[in-house]
Amino acid sequence: MVTKRDMILEAGIKVFSQKGYHHAKMEDIAVAAGIGKGTIYEYFSSKLQLFQEIMEAGLRQYQESVSTEKISQMGIAERIQKITAGHFYFCQNYKELSRILFWDTDIIDDELKDWFYNKRKEKEGVLEDLIRESIRSGELREVDAKLVTLMIGGILGQIWMPIVLEGWEAEAESTAWQITDLIMNGIVPST
């Protein structure tokens, strides 16, 4: 059952995604949800809190998408592919949310900014550890784990753009494999 609260969240995602936090008016969101302006305040205490809830729920959703917990015995390539594919899926299925999470960070509120930044760091930390471990195990060559993390994070951070802004509709699994191949093997011809 879709509760009114969910309808408001949905409308919030749509409007925040289209207009950004500061240009989104509470009235816009109310109209998008087909309700009165005051009703939003029955469910959320403020514009900021509504946005925070959207961010949090979005991030939870995202984390499910890119979770690799069940695949912990896989090799590094498989894991990178899984994460990439999950990210790809998420961007394709939650275009508006992607835009909010990956772009319109803006400086809305210091606390929120810090929260979001820390979430990002945390995620990167996990990835970096994974890289480091794979280097130790010999699965990867002696590279700078920080830079590799930056590279993988970067490519993921860009993917939403062609998907959301240009309607790119690639097949997630195979594209993720291609990206993984690039990351693993680079772009020079094998000798």
Next chain:
Amino acid sequence: MVTKRDMILEAGIKVFSQKGYHHAKMEDIAVAAGIGKGTIYEYFSSKLQLFQEIMEAGLRQYQESVSTEKISQMGIAERIQKITAGHFYFCQNYKELSRILFWDTDIIDDELKDWFYNKRKEKEGVLEDLIRESIRSGELREVDAKLVTLMIGGILGQIWMPIVLEGWEAEAESTAWQITDLIMNGIVPST
């Protein structure tokens, strides 16, 4: 000679970088520039126009930094390294500008958003063409040029973060070589 106009641009960069577009007040900028609030309007017609000028000037500056025109006879690796090093230099020397150009994109104004998006596409187009050509010439293996562009664009798009937010002070040339190596050769051990 530093004109008053330049002082305002400088102050704008500082304040927009610190607070983001919407939280930056014209008064803040005036104070930072050491002038009166009204004076800004002698040189810029509006807050948005001031921001646009900063973006444009910033992008011009950036393009000089990453320009590879004088090195058109170089191989693809050298070019990627040059672009990366230029990007790195730019982020290190213009931290505030970097933050504005690479993060706080927000949805300030549709026209500006489109303009910025197109600049980005343009830049990516050049890179993509370069990749494609290098594939044709056999310098690179048969990879998806779009994905490679995404990867290079992504890594560059991320670099400002550790530099600006965490004060990372790596040496530009050698780090750019490391990144180039990652892009070119991937991360698996060479057999």
Next chain:
Amino acid sequence: MVTKRDMILEAGIKVFSQKGYHHAKMEDIAVAAGIGKGTIYEYFSSKLQLFQEIMEAGLRQYQESVSTEKISQMGIAERIQKITAGHFYFCQNYKELSRILFWDTDIIDDELKDWFYNKRKEKEGVLEDLIRESIRSGELREVDAKLVTLMIGGILGQIWMPIVLEGWEAEAESTAWQITDLIMNGIVPST
């Protein structure tokens, strides 16, 4: 039998007394009455009307307390004492109502303000006539009846404060006699 209407009035007294008219929310009153917000409107047409009813009922109650009708044959001192004692009782037994009637007059509504002001004038008129008559009869010396009324009205108007705000728990009858003594004989030593 305590009707639901009475429960609402009771709750209104409590909440209006604690928070004042403007800070009292209909929801607060509903909660205090243990009913739903909408139910208040089954018995009272608006917040203002509820307040008016409370004022009116409060004033009726007050008038009973200070009524001296049954004691019309008494002398002026006895009457002043009776009124004072009645007032004292009222403040002690209906602290919340006292606060509403004697303090939180605020300018809620012009009509209500006028109504309340007239009630007061009316009461003072009766007192003033009584004074005047007592002067004529020689029971009181040649004083300005208006000023005496002001004095007696003033002292009564203040009494609620120590009682309600500071929990002063004096014995009504004897205190009323002391006050009457002050009014009658002043404060200088008798020669």
Next chain:
Amino acid sequence: MVTKRDMILEAGIKVFSQKGYHHAKMEDIAVAAGIGKGTIYEYFSSKLQLFQEIMEAGLRQYQESVSTEKISQMGIAERIQKITAGHFYFCQNYKELSRILFWDTDIIDDELKDWFYNKRKEKEGVLEDLIRESIRSGELREVDAKLVTLMIGGILGQIWMPIVLEGWEAEAESTAWQITDLIMNGIVPST
């Protein structure tokens, strides 16, 4: 020179006095001051702060009016008369301020309420001490100082009403003497 700040305070006094705190709109005050709505905020940070400043300035003004510092060698009767006359003057010359200070206390803000209540207590404390001392010196008979304070405070607290609401224009000095006489000698004929 009348500053704009003073104009706003003046307008605030007028509007708060006429409509009470909650019914006074910032726009009303702006219109009364002949300025734009936003201008008020150049001088006062909020509606509440404007009101507080009015209260404080009003109370300062009032305290000057009723100050008896220069007359400390006078007897108790003279002092009561001076205070009463000062109060009378104040009510006559600052009708709107009187209304704000002596009536529309409402429950605007807990802090303000407490502040005002304490000011009142403080003033009463001084008066009560004076009474007590005069009893000790034999100038007054053995009366309850608290009740006398209540009486004097009460009469003063009422005086604004006929002056402000009914336009009573008595002569301050002589009226103050009459009131003092009532307080000192009571209302019964001297035997």
Next chain:
DNA sequence: TATGAATGAGACTTCATTCAT
């Protein structure tokens, strides 16, 4: 040219009141 006091449109939020259940 430079200023900053003044402005008012605009956005968030509150809460008395309504009405479908």
Next chain:
DNA sequence: TATGAATGAAGTCTCATTCAT
């Protein structure tokens, strides 16, 4: 009759922009 979710009018406050000096 009783309810409380929904509403939207209304009010405070912000800040980009103007303009008289």
